[in-house]
Amino acid sequence: MPPGERPPEQPPRLLLGPLLRFVDADSATVWVETDRPCLATLHAGGRQAVERTWSVHGHHYALLVLTGLPEAAVLPYEVRLDGVRAWPAPDQELPPSVIRTIRHDQRLRLAFGSCRRSAGHDAEALRTFGADALVALAGKMATAPHEQWPDALFLAGDQIYADDPSPELTARLKAAHRDTDAHDAGRRDAGTRHDGGRREVPGEVHDFEEYTWLYQESWSQPAVRWLLSTVPSCMILDDHDLRDDWNTSCAWRERMERQLWWRDRVTGAFASYWVYQHLGNLSPRELAEDEVLAAMHTTDDDATRTRVLDEFAWRTDAEPDTARWSYFRDFGGRGLGIRLVVVDSRCSRRLDPDARAMVDDAEWAWVLEHALTPPGGERIGHLLLGTTLPAFLPAGIHHLEGWSEAVASHRAWGPVAAWLAERLRRAIDLEHWAAFRASFDQLVDLLRRAVEAPEPPSSILLLSGDIHSSYTARVRLRGVRHPGTAVHQLTMSPFRNPMHRAVRLAHQVIEWPPVSRTWRKLARLAGVADVPVAWRLEHGPWFTNGIMTLSIDGTRATVEMDRAEVRHGREELTRLGVASLAP
Template sequence: MNPPNFSGSLAIPAGSGTLDGMTDIDGRLLLGPLVRYVDCDRATFWVETDRACTVAVQTRADSGETRRVEEPTWGLHGHHYALVAVEGLPADSVVDYTVSIDGDQVWPAAGRRAVVHTQRSDGPITVAFGSCRRGDTYSEEALTRIGADALVGLADRVRDQESSLWPDLLVFLGDQVYADDPSPEIVDRLHARRAAGERVAGARSEEVEDEICDFEEYTWLYQESWGDLRVRELLATVPTCMILDDHDLRDDWNSSADWRAEVTRAPWWEDRVIGAFSSYWVYQHLGNLSPQELEQDEMYAAVRAATSDAEREKLLAEFALRADSEPSSARWSYHRDIGNTRLIMIDSRCSRDLRPERRAMVDDTEWAWVREKALSADTEHVLLGSSLPFLMLPGLHNIEQWNEAVAQGAWGRRAAAVGEKLRIALDLEHWAAFGTSFADMVDLVDELVTGPRAPRSLVWLSGDVHCSYVARAETRVPTSTALYQLTMSPFRNPLDLPIRAVNRLAIRRPVARALERLARRAKVEPVHARWETEAGPWFDNGVMSLTTDSQALHLRVDHAAVADGRQTLRTTAEFDLTPSGARRR
């Protein structure tokens, strides 16, 4: 089968950062369509429009059967959104679709084709994943400064492939936007808006004059991130899962109780929280949910039933502030069953318990949910998505363990104060820095792999650390289940050279052992798990693709580059991941 002639299948040079050449796409469709949830017979489509309207999605299967679903938009802060759920689709099929606004087709453009590939009920799937993608242009200066965009490279590959070769799912593992470090173009817009007096009260603080402060400014980040033609085409074709991380709000978000105590006193904090959570709920979270979950979601029902934008804005503002101050009041975690695989996406940022005597990566309510979803999985493979790696490079794991112990008072009160400051300054806030939660995860693994439905593999998918690696793990329980940490970061935001050197040192055994001895001097108990970094670290922008075959996991590591004037992906390595180790293909 030849690859479909997608909407937007245009050859665009690497330096183009706009929708140049896409003049035949109706301007009423500001963003989208994004294909979000897809299973065997259902699909959801998210759009942002420039006005209140009725959005319709019409599908056509190979059999000729058509379905049409209409949804009125709902408004927030002068923006308009719709999430359209279509049911009754044929399984494992390429289904054509169109998007219309008030009866006029706006996607795909005339003479082009838009399709979605529904899932099969069992069998292997391919998950492409990564994290940390700065919004920016594709000018020569930007390509030199932060490199080629892995998502543009992936879009280029998908456009030329048969649908059977596409990823079944594209997973965004955090930092989809950078509210605290926007692009130069966004900073210019911020300055112009503040100079014109169009700003929330918190934006008057010099501390955040170059940062995103409210819902309107967050919309600029999403327009920049998802508006490029090639990325737009990719997201209109491949289903996506997303989870939040610190830069969605601010660097080091919820790293410690001290961090929260300081930042929550800032005059800009409430506006930032309202903008961050409200926009995340609209642009990312809703699409993570299945049609059935959407029907049961009380906030979604309230927003759709509200009679005015002001009422919706009030509902989401109250929801956002409550979600920040009472993490158990909102759940950002979710799961999807696709083929022979269960993906469990864990909110490892908002749901933390930061009490010094507890320090948990996820609170008791969230952890009970994670356990239930893992232990009830009846699939061959279980993927645990966490924006923060569960298994760090060995040396970094040991230094985070040491830091937590010191901050807890292992070396006295004065050292504890220093340890707390180091925790924030050095970003020592991964699973290793929450020892109780790390131990809980190891216990869950042991319970899962010795249970009656032990999976063939259990894999952590993570990002955040701006380097990529493959680590194989073992626990105290003998098992035939393959245990791996796969970390892919960044999509587009490379690490500074000095920090790359630190990461390279962190995998060296003498360094890791020395730091382990340091942790023992702080009375840190040994963990009941061992792991080795079997490949990496790599530091270039890239994306990983994992295929959950019954015999072995297949992993492809791609990195982005500019070649012949185009942003493309180049395969760095391919592996079969088995219980005994990663074998290069």
């Protein structure tokens, strides 16, 4: 019997989930992982969706698509497995999980952030990692009316750390890899390796199975599990889903591709991301058109489904233009749409040192189309651009990244300087939009085109994470008047993974005005032109765990900034401030 499965005389149970994923005015999707094959049923609002689970790598999943729901409704729901109620759990102390279909009242509350390390919630873990912002958010929601809840949650990368798991999971991985070594030792030919490179990275995730351990650890904490069951979520991957600095440069990638463990890691990362995160980002219409999902439903056996998924996963990395991880969602109301376009700024990069791009041409064309083309019969009243990596950084880091790209390309100061710049680029994570200048310029051009449209949006808001500090920045396009359109960078990181004190000090040194001006001069000497846009930080930076909540009401937008902290042994949110996102 596979690990985690129960004897057949007992009813099936949920291993993970339910996760409420996509919700619009009349439909919703709910994702579950179960302990065995079964018939999963979702009941809400007098409607039901039924799906038999499909299996890959010995794990069993269903994504239930419920349609025909009333708009602007609050609908408690339940999940049944083989006819037996599995959710809500009998001992659940938190409020009932609900589906809240979209209201057409031109309002939205969107909570977001990134970078959440899995760790315990005992006194030692709280001292080491601080309070978990998602646990604190769930605690706040549990006693608040639905009107004060987020309407959606955007998880902007690094939900899991394949290269730096929790201490508990690291110990489990090392033990599993030692067992693999011992097994292989008995059948190893002289001079031949069978361990797939596990010995090189004994405390890191190796394959699909071990990725499931990461998700189990991240999403099973009771408060977080309830939060994800009752707030629709959209997600995007970032480097720690695979490995720190993933696709930073061509040199980094060439080095990784020589590692014995690389293929299994890549295949496990993309296959598990597709199952656990990506599918739920899609609308029911997009799900109906997904060829890999169709294969999961129509293929009879686990082995064939696993092969189809693994081949797809490897191909998406080897040939990035064969898959698209970017996606969009529409919120808001009739006549004033709120569109979220989430940009994959990690997988589709072009890494040629002389022609780097954050997003390849095919992906960028898709981004432009969905950022600039309104939904049918509406206009884009607020354009939200989700990108794990901030575009508008503190000034010193921006100039440092521009300098590093120019010098690392060999064009500026020759091969020796290029070699040093490349190592600096990887050592201190110089990989944001400013380090891909051609893509930064494309993004600024997108902003210009949006504000110059016949009916420009009231706001363009960039939602980011990654950098383990949080701030808001007001952006102004030079040479373009946009008095009716507010442009802001909103960066929220981490949910739970505070920056080390030494790194925080380094950031503060880089932003010291004399140092920042020096990097600007060096960037100009390296041939980096000034940018046709200006920005300044208005709030922050903060270096604490927390969460931001974007609030839109008609043409107005504000952002609530909360810090997660431990008070009297409880993980709670403390308000740092509320900022009006005006032009």
